[in-house]
Amino acid sequence: MSEPSPPPAAAQRIALVDVNSFYVSCERAFDPKLAGVPVVVLSNNDGCVVARSDEAKALGIKTGTPWFKLAESAPRVGLIQRSSNYELYGDLSSRVMELLGRYALWQEVYSIDESFLGLAGTPRDLEAQGATIRTAVARHTGLPVCVGIGTTKTLAKFANRIAKQNRHLQGVCNLETMDPAAVEAIMSRVPVTGLWGVGSRLGTKLDAMGISTVADLRAADPALIRRKFSVTLQRTVLELNGTACIPHEDERADRKQLIFSRSFSTPVTTGAEMRQVMSIYAQQAAARLEREGQQASILTAYAGTSHFSERAASFPSATVRLPSPTSDPVVLSRAAVGALESQVVEGVPYTKAGVMLSGLESAGAQPLFEEFVSAQERRNLGELLGKVTDKYGAASIGLGLAGMSTATPEWTMSRRYSSPRYTTEWSELPVVKAV
């Protein structure tokens, strides 16, 4: 690597930190036997593969493969399967996000396992910060992360990809400390679909125009791209050339999860306000699920104070399993409000809050247990949402899952290969041997 010259001064940069094979890594964090062996995590009802360890990828197993096709040969190839354990993933996600926030000027939680961070420093210094972050997450949670650093979100994402694919970088890649010729070479090699936000359909169209690699797109005319495609792709071109123009999004969705989060210009300081915030997010999320024809099985609610606040620090978060997979605004609101209720400290100035829905599946895949209840309650929706103030939160509103409750969900989804809910259920704590 050649030192850039003249030595650049300290500057603000963007880092994208994400957990490698997140679901699998969560399973491994509590089960040392899973280290180094092929592991897959299965979708709701143990239907198909949603996450793979590197070893499972090496066996040629693809995401989406139905489990029944793998079941027979699994013992022979040493493949281990786990049902998705979203309570565990949600809790570990909120730990990672809280920890990452401590190292950043600003933070945008992008998905269950990735976050953009604002960092400042000289290029070498930023690289060291990346290494510090990586070590901290590993020490606190046992999860491996990669850190990509660049001048824009798109470049940070791209740097993260380089960090993942080049072991010698030890999980951290700052594009600015790399040899520019090496970056150029990688960009000319990586297909355009390797970029953030460029899917395979878009890739095919670009290919037809002779734009097949990242380097090709970077060299494209932004105005032309806007005319032929969209403002979104124009932004990608600009970002590849170092102009940051992708704004912070309050609402993000993909196949795995849906996130609503926001920073408040005026802090939220009362439980009543926080209940409103949670209720609004949940209703927005419900509308979005409805539009996409999806249902969620797990809800994570979180809030936090500013890391620069001298007055108070509080980072409540809770993950609850819903009574059944749902897109019902009533059920989601109750869950979001109730989950966080007992943890919000009255008077503390919260500057951000969010709701994340995970364990998504197509509507109709599950019977709806709560339909009848909801029809009754929809009539006095507003009143209901304002009244959920029982100190036992979720448990009191029939979600018997949060906190100390020992009730089991009425939702008997097949989760035959599930690991314990190590961090959210008192009856399922990790066992340590004293032998």
Place this chain on the structure above:
Amino acid sequence: MAVFSADRSRRPAPPSESDAATAAGFPSPARDYFDGRIDLNRHLIRDPTSTYVVRVEGDSMAGTGICNGDELIVDRSLTPRDGAVVVAVVDGELTVRRLLLGGQRIVLRAESPGYPDILVAEPSELSVWGVVTRCLHHV
């Protein structure tokens, strides 16, 4: 973490001193908002991002008051020191033992008669999952 669901107070650590700050623990700036009840989270959890509760199976640590069925509070971010009670990975199992670093060999010692030492041949083979900070003993 739903089990410990009160506020998770701590002061942010500047990255450059993160380890020092972590080792010192975070005083609670939210104390001004305290409503008067004892909050175990505040006293027993130094950092909620790295703290886990585990359950003990077996009696090899009974001599130090850690008995079958007890819960332990474990902080994964602490550096294991000589004499610390740790959760270590032994043959793929999470195992609770006292860590002795002072001798010729690294030793994971039990605290009851009849349980032989586990010797760790090389420092690189020692895998400490976390450091035990409290035992919630059932009386």
